[in-house]
Amino acid sequence: MTKLSVNINKIATLRNARGGNVPNLLKMAEDIQKFGAQGITIHPRPDERHIRYQDAYDLKSIVTTEYNIEGNPMDNFTKMVLEIKPTQVTLVPDAVDAITSNAGWDTVKHKDYLKEIISEFKNNGIRTSIFVDPTLKMIEGAAETGTDRIELYTEEFADQYALGNKDAIKPYTECAVLASQLGLGINAGHDLSLDNIQFFKENIPNLLEVSIGHALISEALYDGIEKVIAGYLQRLK
Numbered sequence: 692m693t694k695l696s697v698n699i700n701k702i703a704t705l706r707n708a709r710g711g712n713v714p715n716l717l718k719m720a721e722d723i724q725k726f727g728a729q730g731i732t733i734h735p736r737p738d739e740r741h742i743r744y745q746d747a748y749d750l751k752s753i754v755t756t757e758y759n760i761e762g763n764p765m766d767n768f769t770k771m772v773l774e775i776k777p778t779q780v781t782l783v784p785d786a787v788d789a790i791t792s793n794a795g796w797d798t799v800k801h802k803d804y805l806k807e808i809i810s811e812f813k814n815n816g817i818r819t820s821i822f823v824d825p826t827l828k829m830i831e832g833a834a835e836t837g838t839d840r841i842e843l844y845t846e847e848f849a850d851q852y853a854l855g856n857k858d859a860i861k862p863y864t865e866c867a868v869l870a871s872q873l874g875l876g877i878n879a880g881h882d883l884s885l886d887n888i889q890f891f892k893e894n895i896p897n898l899l900e901v902s903i904g905h906a907l908i909s910e911a912l913y914d915g916i917e918k919v920i921a922g923y924l925q926r927l928k
Contacts, residue, residue: 695923701909726920761781888923
């Protein structure tokens with residue numbers, strides 16, 4: 692079974708819209724795990740517009756499953772991750788003003804930089820993952836950085852699948868096969884939803900984990916968080 696890690700950024704966005712502590716981010720993280728999710732993901736950004744850096748520290752004692760922290764490994768982010776020591780750090784090349792993640796790493800151009808930072812995280816017992824586009828060259832480059840895993844950037848698949856183009860899965864399948872051959876674990880995320888997750892999982896060999904936030908929280912507005920998480924878990928079997 693592929694693990695489900697729930698990204699709770701949108702819970703923090705809603706909380707921050709009014710100030711105070713409603714909804715309670717820590718209680719939501721507890722409940723999401725109680726409802727069966729196998730991980731919690733956060734993606735703090737420099738302006739702290741949703742997840743705050745303090746949230747990342749507060750969640751350390753709350754997350755009893757897998758704790759995945761995503762972000763661009765700038766100095767403050769790196770310092771925080773090394774202090775918290777989550778289960779996994781996922782490196783994402785976000786611009787400071789990015790609304791959401793919109794590209795994977797160029798693992799060839801940035802190989803030396805990634806090798807250095809990945810080595811530091813792994814020496815501290817933190818599993819590493821690199822956010823990458825579904826391009827064979829980028830998978831090969833990722834393998835040379837020493838990362839444990841890759842996270843396939845799935846926006847293009849999700850967009851095309853919604854238009855009825857199921858062939859959009861092909862580059863992802865090819866990249867997953869190559870990643871497995873190179874000894875890389877495979878994660879995936881971005882715009883995966885109840886509509887497309889089962890098809891994606893069925894066509895990606897050795898898919899270890901998906902990180903889902905925006906769609907899952909949006910779906911929960913209609914059906915409730917417990918029911919939606921159960922729906923994902925059923926599709927990921």
